[in-house]
Amino acid sequence: MAKKVKEVKKEKEEKEGFFGKLKEIAYGMSAHDMSRYALRTRASMEHLFILITMGDLLGIPILPPYYSLRLLPYVVPNIATWKRRMLREKDVSDAMF
Amino acid sequence: MLLREAFEKDNERKYIMFGGKGGLGKTTFSAATAFWLAQQGHKVLLFSVDPQASLSDIFKQDIFGKGAVKIMENLYAQEIDADSHIRRYQDEIRKKIRDMYGIDQVPEEIEHYIQAASAEPAMEESAIFDAVVDIVVGGDYDFYIYDLVPLGHALYYLSMAKVYDEWINRITKLRQEMREQEVMVARIKREKITEEDQILTELEYIKNRINQSSSILTDRKKTAFYFVVVPEEMIILDTAKAAQLFAKFDVPLAGYVVNRVLPAELAGQNIPPYLQNRLKMQNRYLEEIDKTFGAQVVGRVPELERDVTGLPMIEKLAGIMFGNGKA
Numbered sequence: 001m002a003k004k005v006k007e008v009k010k011e012k013e014e015k016e017g018f019f020g021k022l023k024e025i026a027y028g029m030s031a032h033d034m035s036r037y038a039l040r041t042r043a044s045m046e047h048l049f050i051l052i053t054m055g056d057l058l059g060i061p062i063l064p065p066y067y068s069l070r071l072l073p074y075v076v077p078n079i080a081t082w083k084r085r086m087l088r089e090k091d092v093s094d095a096m097f
Numbered sequence: 098m099l100l101r102e103a104f105e106k107d108n109e110r111k112y113i114m115f116g117g118k119g120g121l122g123k124t125t126f127s128a129a130t131a132f133w134l135a136q137q138g139h140k141v142l143l144f145s146v147d148p149q150a151s152l153s154d155i156f157k158q159d160i161f162g163k164g165a166v167k168i169m170e171n172l173y174a175q176e177i178d179a180d181s182h183i184r185r186y187q188d189e190i191r192k193k194i195r196d197m198y199g200i201d202q203v204p205e206e207i208e209h210y211i212q213a214a215s216a217e218p219a220m221e222e223s224a225i226f227d228a229v230v231d232i233v234v235g236g237d238y239d240f241y242i243y244d245l246v247p248l249g250h251a252l253y254y255l256s257m258a259k260v261y262d263e264w265i266n267r268i269t270k271l272r273q274e275m276r277e278q279e280v281m282v283a284r285i286k287r288e289k290i291t292e293e294d295q296i297l298t299e300l301e302y303i304k305n306r307i308n309q310s311s312s313i314l315t316d317r318k319k320t321a322f323y324f325v326v327v328p329e330e331m332i333i334l335d336t337a338k339a340a341q342l343f344a345k346f347d348v349p350l351a352g353y354v355v356n357r358v359l360p361a362e363l364a365g366q367n368i369p370p371y372l373q374n375r376l377k378m379q380n381r382y383l384e385e386i387d388k389t390f391g392a393q394v395v396g397r398v399p400e401l402e403r404d405v406t407g408l409p410m411i412e413k414l415a416g417i418m419f420g421n422g423k424a
Contacts, residue, residue, distance in 0.1 A: 073194045
């Protein structure tokens, strides 16, 4: 008897797991676009932010170097992609991605 | 003397600045004021933000870049060495980068940037600005006396607080918007919200420092700004112009001190025509000064028989500026 109860419970869990996953997929599909869009906005802002604070890297001194150095450590990983983005020429791929 | 009255009446006064064209006696007056205040039993720090500072010369003691050096009882003087300040700061940034990313060496591109940023002229000014905030915020002294650089620089220095403030406000706003996007993504993806934005924290810190400094500079109760003038046409005109500009930045103008006044008793003596002419010209300009600046003229200081360097001469000048009695 005790064994049977356990099996039923297990079955139920599996069922929930299945629907749960289905729900996740449906949610993920709709959320994916939204989050991708938000992430892109976030990335553009990040690049704008680095431009304002670290403009000197491209030869555009914007303002006060003493304090922009203070922020430098935090943007180190982003600098390579940022430079590429700022300096690249526009092409067809811009419309695609 | 009027200058002394002002100090005795305004007992909240804490920050004193002397400004004016180069070579008129800003450093001399700063030193004499610091000396007098120290004599009255106040703890005073006299400091210079001028890269070609002359406090070492006036006290006949090398104090450049040595922090606050004790000159006599209650009197300390400091000359900020911007270059070494910047070098120390660069090292801190490098170390922070190495520690944050666990690397032995700062990436080449970043290193280039650190060096390029430090070579800019604005670097020195903003570094000095920051060093001054450090000093003033410390609050260890009863009086802080700024020996300001000549007018143009002083204006730049004062306006910087305003510009910085706006700049920081804007990027803080951008950063906050970025943060909102981040939080939104985390919510959509049902992830945990990442730890607080460190850049935002840094920006808040910078903003705070700038605000502290600009609020001190424009505080009418605590801060007094004096212009040094001499009885000469060009100086009077330039000073009047500068005063208008300063007013735009809300600098609390406390008055004008006239320096290098030829002693009036000379007129009764048998003096050569050259000196007679100088005296006549000077009287005309003294009238002009009284007319232009009116009741804001707080003192006249005579041309002394020799340079003001070394403590005995500074004491003599302090006696002339403030009278010899106790406050």
